[in-house]
Amino acid sequence: MTIRHHISDQLLMGYSAGQLPEAFNLVVAVHLSMCDDCKSRLGAFDAVGGALMDDCDVAMAGDSLAATMDRLTRTTPAVPRRASSVLPSPLMDYIGGDLDAVKWRSIGMGVRQAILPTEKGATARLLYIPAGQKVPDHGHRGTELTLVLQGAFRDETDRFGPGDLEIADEDLNHQPIAEAGADCICLAATDAPLRFNGVLQRLAQPFFRI
Amino acid sequence: MLDFTPHQKADAQPPGQFYAVGGAPLCVRQKGLSVPSDTVEDDWGVLILKVRDNQDKAAFAALFRHFAPRIKGFLMKSGASASLAEECAQDVMATLWQKAHLFDPTRASAATWIFTIARNRRIDALRKSRRPEPEDLPWGPEAEPDQQDALELSQDTERLGAALALLPEKQRQLIERAYFGDLTHSEIAAETGLPLGTIKSRIRLALERLRHKMS
Numbered sequence: 059m060t061i062r063h064h065i066s067d068q069l070l071m072g073y074s075a076g077q078l079p080e081a082f083n084l085v086v087a088v089h090l091s092m093c094d095d096c097k098s099r100l101g102a103f104d105a106v107g108g109a110l111m112d113d114c115d116v117a118m119a120g121d122s123l124a125a126t127m128d129r130l131t132r133t134t135p136a137v138p139r140r141a142s143s144v145l146p147s148p149l150m151d152y153i154g155g156d157l158d159a160v161k162w163r164s165i166g167m168g169v170r171q172a173i174l175p176t177e178k179g180a181t182a183r184l185l186y187i188p189a190g191q192k193v194p195d196h197g198h199r200g201t202e203l204t205l206v207l208q209g210a211f212r213d214e215t216d217r218f219g220p221g222d223l224e225i226a227d228e229d230l231n232h233q234p235i236a237e238a239g240a241d242c243i244c245l246a247a248t249d250a251p252l253r254f255n256g257v258l259q260r261l262a263q264p265f266f267r268i
Numbered sequence: 269m270l271d272f273t274p275h276q277k278a279d280a281q282p283p284g285q286f287y288a289v290g291g292a293p294l295c296v297r298q299k300g301l302s303v304p305s306d307t308v309e310d311d312w313g314v315l316i317l318k319v320r321d322n323q324d325k326a327a328f329a330a331l332f333r334h335f336a337p338r339i340k341g342f343l344m345k346s347g348a349s350a351s352l353a354e355e356c357a358q359d360v361m362a363t364l365w366q367k368a369h370l371f372d373p374t375r376a377s378a379a380t381w382i383f384t385i386a387r388n389r390r391i392d393a394l395r396k397s398r399r400p401e402p403e404d405l406p407w408g409p410e411a412e413p414d415q416q417d418a419l420e421l422s423q424d425t426e427r428l429g430a431a432l433a434l435l436p437e438k439q440r441q442l443i444e445r446a447y448f449g450d451l452t453h454s455e456i457a458a459e460t461g462l463p464l465g466t467i468k469s470r471i472r473l474a475l476e477r478l479r480h481k482m483s
Contacts, residue, residue, distance in 0.1 A: 066458070067458030067459075068453070068454075068456050068457070068458040069453065070458070071446060071456050071458045071460075072446075072453035072456050074387075074447075075387070075446050075447045075449070075456070076387040076388070076390060076391050076399075076449070077446065077449060077451065077452065077453050077456065078453050079453075080397045080398060080399075080400070082453070083399060083400050084400045087400040087401055087402045088400075088402075090402035091402045091403035094472065094475045094476070094479070095472065097402065097471070097475060098468045098469070098471040098472035098475060099464075099468050101375055101376060101380070101467065101468065101471040102464035102465075102467040102468040102471070103464070104376065104380050104383060104384055105376070105377065105379075105380045105424075105425050105428055105464075105467050106428065106432070106443065106447070106460065106462060106464070107380070107383040107384070107387060107447050108376075108377060108379035108380035108381075108382070108383040108425065109379065109425070109428050109429040109432045110342070110383075110432070110443070110444060110447050110448075111338050111339065111341075111342040111379065111382070111383045111386065112338060112379055112429055113338075113341075114338050114339075114340075114341030114342040114344075114345055115337045115338055115341050116337055116338075116340045116341035116344055116350075116353070117337060118336050118337050118340060118354065118357065119354055122336065122354065122357075122358055123329060123332050123333070123336070125358060126332060126336075126358045126361050126362055127325065127328070127329070129362055130325075130328070130362060130365045130366075131362075131365075131366065132323065132365070132366065146402075146403045147403040148400040148401060148402060148403065151400065152400070176397070176398075177395065177396075177397040201454070
């Protein structure tokens with residue numbers, strides 16, 4: 059898999075610092091699972107966090123070492139999570155299984171979605187777009203992250219294949235189209251409702267939480 | 269790039285001397301990893317491996333004395349009360365004991381790895397939300413960390429700390445605000461002015477070697 063579209067420095071630092079909403083954390087964690095290059099860049103941002111923490115010395119309570127020693131327990135190392143052909147493990151944790159466990163809901167034109175449970179502030183969803191299908195054109199009020207898990211889509215900016223992450227913001231208006239050949243499955247996260255250009259989509263928006 | 273000399277704080281001496289008897293040079297032997305302590309800038313990582321391999325409580329105590337106060341301070345700067353920070357710092361150290369088998373010194377220094385545990389504990393305590401983590405590459409029995417790689421990463425991380433201390437105040441504050449939670453993700457400016465490239469390349473190489481060993 060050749061990944062051409064990666065996590066921005068800003069998002070990676072936000073992930074390292076622990077400042078992203080949970081839905082964004084999920085998309086970033088899934089991309090990192092597929093991309094050693096971003097994993098290495100994250101390691102560098104984590105090192106910044108470690109260096110900052112080094113300067114934060116505050117005295118502990120007098121008995122804290124003894125108290126901690128008393129509760130040390132050793133658990134047996136967890137069994138490695140099972141590998142899947144399509145889904146990296148952090149995503150399987152949120153679905154509660156593999157692709158066959160996803161509870162899809164139709165949102166029209168053959169497109170299906172499944173909203174994943176995350177904290178408020180941003181929404182994460184799986185999108186299933188049949189090969190060759192267009193998604194209604196839309197703009198963004200905040201940030202939309204779209205990570206391709208299977209298949210590919212194209213929009214006004216480029217082509218996005220497996221592992222590629224598109225970061226869309228207020229400046230981008232696009233109409234993604236799934237490539238012919240294979241159905242496209244994406245993980246998407248938004249921190250504000252999309253801005254659909256079509257009236258029907260606008261009416262349906264609250265219903266689909268998109 | 270400027271050539272930064274690693275600095276050491278008075279309380280950040282390598283802890284190897286705790287275990288040296290009669291001033292003799294000490295060689296800490298681990299499963300597949302041996303690091304002569306007199307050549308190591310910072311062998312906190314070696315102590316974590318002692319916790320992992322021997323459930324060594326003296327090594328744990330040394331780690332606790334150094335890191336617990338820093339975890340507590342980090343959490344307080346991130347908005348936790350002193351009592352919550354104290355409790356969470358103890359949790360983080362208990363997690364270190366439990367998860368020592370996940371520590372890989374070729375991909376993170378001890379301070380870096382402990383920071384990630386503390387950060388996750390903070391998300392859990394202050395936001396009460398889950399923290400999705402990337403799928404990790406498991407260590408097989410043949411894939412022990414390479415000591416030279418671990419040493420070099422540790423030295424790069426030292427240099428990063430030194431560079432951070434030398435940043436202009438304004439730049440450093442911006443980074444602190446990002447990591448202590450004063451900025452939303454869209455306010456974060458990722459241009460740090462820090463030498464992150466060498467650390468990134470080092471980790472990339474470690475990942476490649478690991479994948480190669482696994483295949």
